[in-house]
Amino acid sequence: xxxxxxxxxxxxxxxxxxxxxxxxxxxxxxxxxxxxxxxxxxxxxxxxxxxxxxxxxxxxxxxxxxxxxxxxxxxxxxxxxxxxxxxxxxxxxxxxxxxxxxxxxxxxxxxxxxxxxxxxxxxxxxxxx
Amino acid sequence: xxxxxxxxxxxxxxxxxxxxxxxxxxxxxxxxxxxxxxxxxxxxxxxxxxxxxxxxxxxxxxxxxxxxxxxxxxxxxxxxxxxxxxxxxxxxxxxxxxxxxxxxxxxxxxxxxxxxxxxxxxxxxxxxx
DNA sequence: AACTGTCAACGACGGACGTCGTAGATGCCC
DNA sequence: GGGCATCTACGACGTCCGTCGTTGACAGTT
Numbered sequence: 401x402x403x404x405x406x407x408x409x410x411x412x413x414x415x416x417x418x419x420x421x422x423x424x425x426x427x428x429x430x431x432x433x434x435x436x437x438x439x440x441x442x443x444x445x446x447x448x449x450x451x452x453x454x455x456x457x458x459x460x461x462x463x464x465x466x467x468x469x470x471x472x473x474x475x476x477x478x479x480x481x482x483x484x485x486x487x488x489x490x491x492x493x494x495x496x497x498x499x500x501x502x503x504x505x506x507x508x509x510x511x512x513x514x515x516x517x518x519x520x521x522x523x524x525x526x527x528x529x
Numbered sequence: 530x531x532x533x534x535x536x537x538x539x540x541x542x543x544x545x546x547x548x549x550x551x552x553x554x555x556x557x558x559x560x561x562x563x564x565x566x567x568x569x570x571x572x573x574x575x576x577x578x579x580x581x582x583x584x585x586x587x588x589x590x591x592x593x594x595x596x597x598x599x600x601x602x603x604x605x606x607x608x609x610x611x612x613x614x615x616x617x618x619x620x621x622x623x624x625x626x627x628x629x630x631x632x633x634x635x636x637x638x639x640x641x642x643x644x645x646x647x648x649x650x651x652x653x654x655x656x657x658x
Numbered sequence: 659a660a661c662t663g664t665c666a667a668c669g670a671c672g673g674a675c676g677t678c679g680t681a682g683a684t685g686c687c688c
Numbered sequence: 689g690g691g692c693a694t695c696t697a698c699g700a701c702g703t704c705c706g707t708c709g710t711t712g713a714c715a716g717t718t
Contacts, residue, residue: 410706412619426665445707447666452705466714467665477631483620484631490541491612496632497645502606502613503625503632504653516626518650524633525643539676555695574677576696581675595684596695665714675704684695 404457404473406482411453413437414446415472415479418459423471426450533586533602535611540582542566543575544601544608547588552600555579 407415417432418424424432430446450470453459462469472479484499492498504514536544546561547553553561559575579599582588591598601608613628621627633646 408705409619416620416622441706442708444666444709448668448708449706451667463666480620480627481631481634483616484628485635487612487616488632488635490538491545491609493545495642496635497642497649498609499613499632500629500646501649502610503617503628504649505610506614506617506625513624513626514650514654517629520626520630520633521643521647521650537675570676571678573679573696577678577698578676580697592696660718662717663715666712668709668711670709671707673705673707675702677701677703679700680698682695682697684693686693687691688689 406486407453407458407479410441410449411458412479412483414449414453415458415476418470418472419476423462423469425467425469427467429470535615536582536587536608539570539578540587541608541612543578543582544587544605547599547601548605552591552598554596554598556596558599 413433414429417429417436421428421432426443426447429450430441430443433441433446450459450461454461454470458473459470460473462471474482488494488496488499492502500517504517542562543558546558546565550557550561555572555576558579559570559572562570562575579588579590583590583599587602588599589602591600603611617623617625617628621631629646633643
């Protein structure tokens with residue numbers, strides 16, 4: 401399992417919990433999901449998902465205690481990058497600028513976000529110089 | 530069928546062909562896919578996909594002639610926006626600036642692309658003013 | 659020792675997806 | 689008109705995904 405496969409929708413939702421809470425038990429993940437999510441997922445469903453994800457290498461499991469503790473195997477950044485890369489290739493012909501253009505066209509690109517983006521761009525340019 | 534569901538991977542590959550070639554027959558789509566794609570998809574597979582997509586409202590079918598002609602129902606821009614929005618919500622917490630940051634961190638964000646992005650940003654700012 | 663609650667593990671199931679074989683209709687050509 | 693090619697339509701299959709019921713192990717309580 402050199403490179404784990406991309407997470408599915410449900411798996412990504414779980415990863416988000418793990419990134420936010422850090423290493424957690426099934427119960428904690430389940431409850432956090434219940435809070436955040438609109439949909440109501442059963443306990444054993446979350447357990448099964450986490451078992452699958454362990455199998456795939458998406459998470460690491462500490463089973464030294466009776467109650468296992470799960471932790472994301474890859475960083476949030478890394479996963480975001482992989483997912484965005486994939487979408488960029490499949491839907492945007494690999495063009496980063498088109499991605500940015502679409503991102504800007506969304507309502508959520510608020511004023512603060514625009515300033516943030518410009519800052520990123522400056523930094524990136526300075527570094528590339 | 531007010532709003533068609535999001536296209537799957539295989540469906541998106543077909544949509545890309547339709548956006549590039551314009552309204553096309555199954556055969557044309559199939560051949561174009563054979564050229565572009567690494568994977569080798571059978572004719573009837575493409576046909577079935579297009580039939581499903583018609584059902585879902587992703588494409589429109591002109592069956593006035595014996596050989597049907599398919600056309601993308603939604604624009605490329607619109608589809609890109611929907612897909613990016615979805616990923617942004619699921620993986621980036623809805624933050625456009627994080628998306629942009631990840632996009633910039635990729636090798637494909639070349640010098641020309643950076644210039645292009647900056648231009649987009651300027652335009653966007655001017656318009657927002 | 660019996661009861662109760664929590665946990666991991668396993669198996670099953672329905673649905674979506676991608677794939678293709680095959681049948682049936684239609685058009686073309688000698 | 690018979691034969692061949694092309695096209696749509698239909699049905700099936702294997703796989704993955706998300707879901708959950710059930711079982712068995714274990715721990716704490718009384």
